[in-house]
Structure formats: structure tokens, C-alpha cells
Amino acid sequence: MTARQGPGPVLRADGLVRHFGGLRAVDGVDVEVPPGRVTAVIGPNGAGKSTLFHCLAGAQRPDAGRIRFGDRDITRLADHRRARLGIARTFQVVSVFATLTVADNLRVGAENRAGTRATARLFGLPEAGRADDAVEDALARVGLTALRDVPCGRLPTGTLRLVELGRALASRPSVLLLDEPAxxxxxxxxxxxxxxxxxxxxxxxxxxxxxHDMALVFGVADTVHVMAAGRVVASGPPERVRTDAAARAAYLDPATGDGGAS
Structure with missing residues (x-):
């Protein structure tokens, strides 16, 4: 399977605010997710990472600020409509169809993105008739071809994480949002x-x-944002964030550079 080639649309949040009563879980956050880059968000429990993620994915709506996908304002767009645009996600708590096989779980992702045949043709998406190709490509990409016919209810959590990732990739997205995939x-x-x-x-x-896996984050990310108390307190390349005083105070162990919370 090949990701969409060439410069794709940027997913961008500007001044994002999300509060629950008097608590500002996300407090004026700016973040950009550009094509061809891995952007990571880290921080201690309660920092606002998951709320930010849900706002970007469309599961929650911000109370202020804007989310744009390319030149389109998607702030109030539902999550399933964002998926049709090419924004795929995984879940912090594994979410698969236990009675379906691995391949059929991936097919859900491919066909959800395709929508109607007319819509697929208009936007160059994989039609339902071509979903099998997307499924087989994604199975190979996540290393699950040998398990394609196994019901997901028989598989361990680690493998189900890969099923979720494969389902997202089967939709052939341009943006991939991953919530604690490790x-x-x-x-x-x-x-x-x-x-x-x-x-x-x-x-x-x-x-x-x-x-939360700092070895994964610092081993793959191009840009790291550190959140604390709903705000981004440090941003930059991994090597800069490792030595940033605010990042260390908020989350990183100053002796090791590893996460100070799970």
C-alpha cells in the first residue's frame, strides 16, 4: 500500500479551547500536522492530550478556536465526515469488531472511506469494488496477512492494535491520527x-x-509538542525538546529524558 503522494493538505488547529465546567482541558492550543512528517504530542496524564486528539478527530467539538484541513474549516464537521475527507484515526481503548475476521475489520475502513460509488469517483477514493485491494495492501503493510481470516476476538491486544492501524490505512488516508498505538x-x-x-x-x-512511549516518540517524531495543564509548553525537534527546561519540568525526567508519567 502506498500513502498519498505529493504535498497533501495540512491539518491545523488554531487557538483551540475545550473546557469541562471550570476546567480548561485544552487552553489555546496551536498545532499543525503537515504531510510527510510525524508530529507527536506528549505530556503527563491530565495534560489535555486526549481532549486535543478528540477535537482533531471530530469526536468532540472545541469551545473556541478553529480546525482547518487544507483550506477547509472542519471545526464543526462530524468525525465520520472527516474520515471521508481522508482523516483516519485509531483509539486509545482498542475498538474492533470481535466477531469479524481481521480482513473484514480492515474492509470496514476501506468501504467507510469509499462511501457511494459516485462520491468515490468524484474524489478519487477507493470504490467499494476496489476495497479488496486496499485491504490486502493494508494487511501486508501491518504484517497481518497470515491472520487475515482469524476472528479478532481470538487475538491478543498487541495484535488488535495492528488491526486498528491496518483498518485506518485501508481507508488510504492523507492524515493518520494515532492515540497511544504502542x-x-x-x-x-x-x-x-x-x-x-x-x-x-x-x-x-x-x-x-x-x-507515552518516549523511546517510540523520540525515535520517530519530526516535531514534538509537550502539553501540561491544557497548554503546549514546549515544541520543536526531539533533540531540542529533550533539553527544554519547560518540557523537563512538565514531563521529562531531567536525568534520562524519559517520560515522568504513564
Whole structure:
């Protein structure tokens, strides 16, 4: 499977605010997810990472600020409509259809993106009739071809993480939003994930990674944003963030550069 080639649209949030009662879970956040790059968001529990992620994915609406995808304002666009535009996501808590096979779970992603045949042709999306190609490509990409006919209910959590990633890739997105994708993976699976994410970005995909695994983040990200108390307190390339005083105070162990919270 090949990610969309050439410069794609940028997903951008400007001045994003999301509050719950008196708590500002996201407080004036700016973030950009450009094509061909891996952008990571890290921070301690309660920093606002998940709320920011949900706003970008369309599961929650911000109380202020704007989200743009290319030249289109998608601030109030529902999550399923964002998916049709090419914004795919995974979930912090594994979400698959347990009674369906691995291949059929991936087919859900391919066919959801395709929508109607007329829409698919208009926007150059994979039609339902071509969904099988997208599924087979995604299975190979995440290393699950041998398990294609196994019901997901029989598989361990680490493998189900890869099923979720494969389902997102089967939609042939231009933006990939990943919510703690390394959770439940062993070291070998995490290494394969790192290699895959780097390859996808190099092919032109825009990747946003919200993750607690600092070895993965600092091993694959081009830009790292550190959140604390709903705000971005540090941003930049991994090597700069490692030595940033605000980043260390908020999240990073100053002795090791590793995450100070799970």
C-alpha cells in the first residue's frame, strides 16, 4: 500500500479551547500536522492530550478556536465526515469488531472511506469494488496477512492494535491520527511500528502521534509538542525538546529524558 503522494493538505488547529465546567482541558492550543512528517504530542496524564486528539478527530467539538484541513474549516464537521475527507484515526481503548475476521475489520475502513460509488469517483477514493485491494495492501503493510481470516476476538491486544492501524490505512488516508498505538505492543512490535510510521511519513502521509512511549516518540517524531495543564509548553525537534527546561519540568525526567508519567 502506498500513502498519498505529493504535498497533501495540512491539518491545523488554531487557538483551540475545550473546557469541562471550570476546567480548561485544552487552553489555546496551536498545532499543525503537515504531510510527510510525524508530529507527536506528549505530556503527563491530565495534560489535555486526549481532549486535543478528540477535537482533531471530530469526536468532540472545541469551545473556541478553529480546525482547518487544507483550506477547509472542519471545526464543526462530524468525525465520520472527516474520515471521508481522508482523516483516519485509531483509539486509545482498542475498538474492533470481535466477531469479524481481521480482513473484514480492515474492509470496514476501506468501504467507510469509499462511501457511494459516485462520491468515490468524484474524489478519487477507493470504490467499494476496489476495497479488496486496499485491504490486502493494508494487511501486508501491518504484517497481518497470515491472520487475515482469524476472528479478532481470538487475538491478543498487541495484535488488535495492528488491526486498528491496518483498518485506518485501508481507508488510504492523507492524515493518520494515532492515540497511544504502542499500548499493549511488545518491543519487537513497537520496533516494527516505528519503522512503519517512518515509512508512511516518508511517503507523504501526515501522522499525529499521542503516546507515552518516549523511546517510540523520540525515535520517530519530526516535531514534538509537550502539553501540561491544557497548554503546549514546549515544541520543536526531539533533540531540542529533550533539553527544554519547560518540557523537563512538565514531563521529562531531567536525568534520562524519559517520560515522568504513564
Amino acid at each position: 499500548s499493549g505492543l511488545d518491543d519487537a512490535e513497537t520496533d516494527r511500528l516505528r519503522t512503519l510510521l517512518r515509512a508512511l511519513a516518508d511517503e507523504g502521509l501526515a501522522v499525529l502521534l499521542v503516546e
